[in-house]
Amino acid sequence: MLEHYVKKILQARVYDAALETPLSEARFMSKRLNNQVWIKREDLQPVFSFKIRGAFNKMAQLSEEEKNKGVIAASAGNHAQGLAMAAKQMGVKAVIVMPRITPDIKVQAVRARGARVILRGDAFGEALEHALQLVEEKGYTYIPPYDDPDVIAGQGTIGMEILHQHPDPIHAIFVPVGGGGLIAGVAAYVKYLRPDIKVIGVEAEDAACLDAAMKKGKRVTLDQVGIFAEGVAVAQIGKEPFKVCKDYVDEVITATTDEICAAVKDIFEDTRAVAEPSGALSLAGLKKYVERTGVSDSTLVCINSGANTNFDRLQHIAERTELGEKREAILAVGIPERPGSFKNFCKVIGRRRMVTEFNYRYADHEQAQIYVGVQVKPDDNDREELILALQEADYPVVDLTDNELAKMHIRHLGGGRTSNTSNEEIYRFEFPERPGALLNFLNHLKHDWNISLFHYRNHGAAYGRVLVGFQIPQDQRGVIEDYLDKISYRYWRETENPAYRLFL
Template structure:
């Protein structure tokens, strides 16, 4: 298997349009982690992603008859732009089916490169089904985003460049994983020439299709896929890619949204470039690997796989990056409702910077305050802050890992609703597109009174809502049925302590 892939990689036709990207030292990150961190800058490709490699190699292998028929693909964005540019270069008609949730930047990128963008469905499976329907109806040649040997070989040229650019030993290469084309191509080439080099896949913890497949010993369809890192939002690893990965990928590391945001900031600090969430996965994985295993003095390569991010998503990234770096703690503190209490609390905080403070009068005895405080993972960790406040007599609740608090409560602190009975609190995540909020409310229906609502557009592929519904106890089964019918991912937050402290 490896020999065949290596031959295909060595003969891949990618450089008619793709660039040989630099392997750039991340000096600040290297110093901080005590290892030599090198970034493979695939964000510098003409389409700002590695995807041009596999797309062009596949199209270049087509016969004259196949090129005349035209090509179609389904993609959330980066593969789409790669196919569009490759088709333009080769004079081939290209139809790109994209989910309606695809960031506008990627849709514009397809159209600017001569491809016809067709928006269909809320997620990749629906776009894929429509593209396959066009193959049957129109006779187009389908260009798979990842599960094709020619596409895998094209992506494998990344590894060919890495081994040529760094002559010494490489301890591990960290690769973002969606459908698996990039990690399979890199693993095939690296393990053939340097089997001692570890190849480590990195996935979001809510889109870990390769990790689950490896654990189960077979390809598995995830019930739900997180949308934050939209470039790797894939529910099932590819068939061809899994055959390579199960043999030659050493392990898979998963990372949280906050850790991805922190990695975006790390890359910016070293390169002054801004990656998309999927593009920062490798750096997030490197940081977790170093912390977990305590490795020092190693050469670790991370694939910076893409930079196609909508500008307005950066506010969400900036908001969460300090949490991901463990440089901010989000806490709820109870203080006495009397003059001088806030001053006493600030004195208890000491020289730490308060980054956020939310408060609304509730009763004459106690006040619950929502506070962000600057911390440092080594010199002044969150645990030290919590212990210090508790020792000084302040009841403290750590909300740093509480999604309801981070996404909604921090923007809603305004007082308790004492007259609201039978309130159920539900947090939703749904595909974001024009009219999405109206569609959500329409699906929610008018059976129960909405007692609380918060929605904030993050410029992302997913919309986030928290809603309070007044539902009598005997109607809870009806609520469960209604939520099932809506079909959106949701969490029941009725017992969340952040809700009870500030809004319940």
């Protein structure tokens, strides 16, 4: 199998459109991790991602008859732009079906490269269904984003370039994983020529389809997929990629949203490039690997797969970076409601720690509940020592550093608790960013349920984050999720979340 793929990679037609991107040394990261860290700069491609390689190579293999029919794909992101550019360069008609929630910047980027855009459905599955329907009706040639040998071969040229650019020993190459086309191509080439090099996949923790498949020994479909790193938000690893990955990928590492945000900052500090979350994923995995294994004085390569991020998202990424670096602790602390309490609290924290955030609202005359961010050291047990010091000073403390409700909503909901929360149930949602999404939500609720809390946040993604409180009669508590299931928005019940209990 590997020999077959290596031949296809060596013969791949990518350089009529794609660049041989540089392998940049990450000097700050290398010093910090005590290893030689290199970043493969696929963010420098003409479409700002590696996807142009696979799309162009696949189109180059088409017959004239297939080209004359025109090409089509379903995509909300980088594959769409890569295919649009490849088709324009070859003079081929291209149609891209995108979900209606696709950010306008990506829609306009595809149109600017000459492709016709059709907006259909609220999710990728609906867009894909319509694209395949058009294949049947119009005879278009479908170009898959990752589940195809020619696409895999095109992406595999990245592995070929890495070995050419760095002929010296390499300990491991870290590859972001969505559908698996990129890691399959890199693994096939690298393991055939240099089997001593580890090929390590990195996935978003809430979209880890390859990790699940490797553990099961077969492809599985995830029930839910997180959308923060939207470039790798795939529910099932591709059939063709898994044939390679199951035998030639050494391991899979998963990274949290906070860890990905920290890696975006790391890449910026070393290269001044603003990676998209899926582009920074591989560096997030590299950092976790070094921390877990203690490897040092070795060469580690990660692939920055793209830089197609919305400007609006940068605020959210910056907000979560310090948490991802473990440089900030988010705590709920009870302090006596009397003059001088805040000053005494700060004395316990100590002069060496900086308060990064402090949210407080008067609730009653006995105890104040504060939401506080404190700067901590990432390299030792500083957070644990801080919590212990507060507890020894008789401050009740709840650690909210890993609490998504607290980080996404509570920190923005100043104002404190209300005494009138009878029969309140709290749910957290992801709403598709399109007109009518809120109305659709409200139409599916029982009309006698009062909305007691509503907080919405968007950070340039296809989905907004919403926190909703419902006042529901006790005898109807058992049916609420029957109504929510009909809406088809992802949701989480948060009524027992300590952050809600303490602050709302």
